[in-house]
Amino acid sequence: MKRVYVNEKWCLGCHLCEYYCAFAASGEKDMARALKDIAINPRIRIEERDDISFAVSCRHCREPLCVKSCLTGALTAQDGVIAIDGERCVGCYTCILVCPYGAVSPSENGAVQKCELCVKNTGSPACVKGCPNGAIVYEERG
Amino acid sequence: MPVNYIHPDYEVIRNPDRCVACRACERQCANGVHEYLPDAGKLVCDDALCVNCHRCVTLCPTRALKIVRSGNTYKENVNWSGETINELYRQAGSGGVLLSGMGTPKPYPVYFDKILLNASQVTNPSIDPLREPMETKVFLGAKPRTVARGKDGRLQNNLPPQLSLSMPVMFSAMSYGSISYNAHESLARAAEALGVLYNTGEGGLHEDFYRYGKNTIVQVASGRFGVHPQYLNSGAAIEIKMGQGAKPGIGGHLPGAKIIGDISRTRMIPEGSDAISPAPHHDIYSIEDLRQLVYSLKEATDYRKPVIVKIAAVHNVAAIASGIARSGADVIAIDGFRGGTGAAPTRIRDNVGIPIELALAGVDKRLRDEGIRDNVSIVAGGSIRSSADIIKAAALGADCVYIGTAALLALGCHLCRSCHAGKCNWGIATQMPELVKRLNPDIGYMRLVNLLTAWRHEIKEMMGGMGINSIEALRGNRLMLRGVGLNEKELEILGIKHAGE
Numbered sequence: 001m002k003r004v005y006v007n008e009k010w011c012l013g014c015h016l017c018e019y020y021c022a023f024a025a026s027g028e029k030d031m032a033r034a035l036k037d038i039a040i041n042p043r044i045r046i047e048e049r050d051d052i053s054f055a056v057s058c059r060h061c062r063e064p065l066c067v068k069s070c071l072t073g074a075l076t077a078q079d080g081v082i083a084i085d086g087e088r089c090v091g092c093y094t095c096i097l098v099c100p101y102g103a104v105s106p107s108e109n110g111a112v113q114k115c116e117l118c119v120k121n122t123g124s125p126a127c128v129k130g131c132p133n134g135a136i137v138y139e140e141r142g
Numbered sequence: 143m144p145v146n147y148i149h150p151d152y153e154v155i156r157n158p159d160r161c162v163a164c165r166a167c168e169r170q171c172a173n174g175v176h177e178y179l180p181d182a183g184k185l186v187c188d189d190a191l192c193v194n195c196h197r198c199v200t201l202c203p204t205r206a207l208k209i210v211r212s213g214n215t216y217k218e219n220v221n222w223s224g225e226t227i228n229e230l231y232r233q234a235g236s237g238g239v240l241l242s243g244m245g246t247p248k249p250y251p252v253y254f255d256k257i258l259l260n261a262s263q264v265t266n267p268s269i270d271p272l273r274e275p276m277e278t279k280v281f282l283g284a285k286p287r288t289v290a291r292g293k294d295g296r297l298q299n300n301l302p303p304q305l306s307l308s309m310p311v312m313f314s315a316m317s318y319g320s321i322s323y324n325a326h327e328s329l330a331r332a333a334e335a336l337g338v339l340y341n342t343g344e345g346g347l348h349e350d351f352y353r354y355g356k357n358t359i360v361q362v363a364s365g366r367f368g369v370h371p372q373y374l375n376s377g378a379a380i381e382i383k384m385g386q387g388a389k390p391g392i393g394g395h396l397p398g399a400k401i402i403g404d405i406s407r408t409r410m411i412p413e414g415s416d417a418i419s420p421a422p423h424h425d426i427y428s429i430e431d432l433r434q435l436v437y438s439l440k441e442a443t444d445y446r447k448p449v450i451v452k453i454a455a456v457h458n459v460a461a462i463a464s465g466i467a468r469s470g471a472d473v474i475a476i477d478g479f480r481g482g483t484g485a486a487p488t489r490i491r492d493n494v495g496i497p498i499e500l501a502l503a504g505v506d507k508r509l510r511d512e513g514i515r516d517n518v519s520i521v522a523g524g525s526i527r528s529s530a531d532i533i534k535a536a537a538l539g540a541d542c543v544y545i546g547t548a549a550l551l552a553l554g555c556h557l558c559r560s561c562h563a564g565k566c567n568w569g570i571a572t573q574m575p576e577l578v579k580r581l582n583p584d585i586g587y588m589r590l591v592n593l594l595t596a597w598r599h600e601i602k603e604m605m606g607g608m609g610i611n612s613i614e615a616l617r618g619n620r621l622m623l624r625g626v627g628l629n630e631k632e633l634e635i636l637g638i639k640h641a642g643e
Contacts (some may be wrong), residue, residue, distance in 0.1 A: 009579065010579060010582045012169075012170070012517055012579065013169060014166045014169050014170055014201065015166065015169065016164065016166050016201065016203055018164075019162065019164045019166075019203055020203065023203075025542055031162065031204045032159065032160040032161075032162060032202075032204040032206065032454065035162040035164075035204075036159075036160075037162075038185075051576055053573065117542060130203065133199055133579075133580060133582045133585070134582045134584055134585050135582075137504055
């Protein structure tokens with residue numbers, strides 16, 4: 001299955017992936033309209049210290065701890081993509097506690113949010129498309 | 143003048159309706175133009191620091207930024223232009239020589255733009271390159287004048303070493319040091335993928351790049367940095383750099399601050415020491431001296447590598463080229479005055495040398511007249527901007543062209559002409575690791591391959607239109623060219639007719 005991989009060597013720490021992520025999730029046509037005057041809450045986050053930076057988002061683990069820990073079945077693996085059903089999530093945040101990558105986070109509406117590879121919005125990961133330096137790639141790696 | 147104030151040349155215009163304060167501009171500007179004010183939740187900029195490299199404009203996800211001429215003006219004066227006045231103020235304040243990067247921006251005539259190509263109509267039908275074979279392959283090197291046969295009557299191979307190129311383009315000399323590791327890697331990988339050559343420039347060859355040897359021209363310049371037997375033998379050809387179009391008659395100076403780590407090792411000089419290339423080669427004061435170096439290098443490489451001699455296009459270029467063609471060199475590279483540079487004194491760059499078109503035509507004619515054109519191949523450089531320039535250069539007598547600036551543009555360069563500052567926001571003309579990593583060679587090499595692939599298609603289309611099916615048949619074919627708006631003397635030097643004739 002194709003996954004999002006991150007190559008820290010080429011990450012510039014420009015944080016554009018975060019903005020493209022937030023824009024993709026907004027459903028708006030225009031980024032300025034979508035993100036103007038708001039604090040974004042993206043599903044991908046840049047980790048950085050000194051000269052090193054890299055993006056972190058859901059790994060779509062083969063044995064996902066978040067899915068195992070979900071009380072309500074809101075998190076499911078669908079063809080390898082770990083998806084969140086906001087209707088079923090009760091906001092217990094167990095998934096946030098168990099995710100070893102910190103890739104699940106609370107959202108504005110009470111349910112948790114996580115990267116779903118943009119399957120529900122633009123079709124292919126917006127962070128990958130928006131990365132100016134090929135530091136985030138979407139590919140098959142066995 | 144107590145106050146030395148120069149108004150910024152550019153203004154960064156931010157559309158407040160579109161800016162989402164993502165701060166990409168702030169994070170990506172090595173010059174510190176943009177600054178985020180947390181209390182106000184907005185970005186502000188200091189125009190005075192802007193070099194107009196367009197990094198922020200290009201990365202801004204909402205297209206909220208643009209850079210415009212500031213428009214501040216002195217009292218209008220054709221003789222004392224604003225630029226001239228500012229340069230004078232700058233020197234009055236600093237006492238220093240003005241430095242510039244890249245080629246001259248001055249409005250000298252671009253002869254390529256005053257030359258038009260022919261196309262077939264009715265007779266000598268044009269050729270469709272999508273249906274019929276079309277050859278862009280070229281071989282650089284001295285060509286034998288005679289067919290030699292042995293006692294048994296069999297043909298003897300008396301062909302001097304040749305460079306085989308899939309198309310008549312090479313990446314011109316840009317040293318590791320003047321450009322970054324990633325820029326070099328992009329050029330090397332692209333040359334390998336395309337079947338052409340790139341050039342080390344005068345910085346030696348980084349150990350990682352020896353594996354691209356068969357696509358590498360190793361340069362020997364006046365500073366002789368990084369030259370050793372393995373280096374000479376690792377490339378496909380050796381280039382002796384006598385001069386550079388952007389700065390004929392002067393040497394080079396890579397500041398000690400850039401001579402660190404790998405660069406110091408590759409150049410074989412101590413860390414922190416300035417790399418100063420003298421203006422002349424101190425062992426070359428005549429064609430005979432040049433011949434000695436040519437043959438020293440041939441001797442060092444068992445006569446297996448062609449030797450290129452690169453000169454700047456200057457007033458007596460034809461006579462100089464005639465000498466070089468008799469020196470044993472296999473290829474002459476001529477670099478016109480619009481050629482790029484990492485750093486040159488502004489006055490030299492903008493006032494010394496001659497246009498490549500005139501130099502090329504003059505050299506080709508002189509060598510033909512003297513019957514020594516086959517002694518050498520000719521490579522033309524110094525602002526080849528498109529496939530049309532290549533076709534015109536070929537028809538003026540070039541076997542091949544060098545592209546430098548065009549290649550850097552493909553890698554992201556926006557011609558801000560601030561290479562000498564060492565803070566290239568595109569990761570090209572810099573050695574700062576956080577900037578170098580901005581050029582991902584996986585992307586860079588592909589863009590170079592794309593560019594030359596596109597040019598190759600266009601070359602075939604233009605040749606096909608002229609009814610010519612190989613670039614070698616186009617070489618020196620001035621009947622395919624006509625001038626527009628050129629005077630008699632210019633036409634005579636170019637060896638072409640005026641349009642309508």
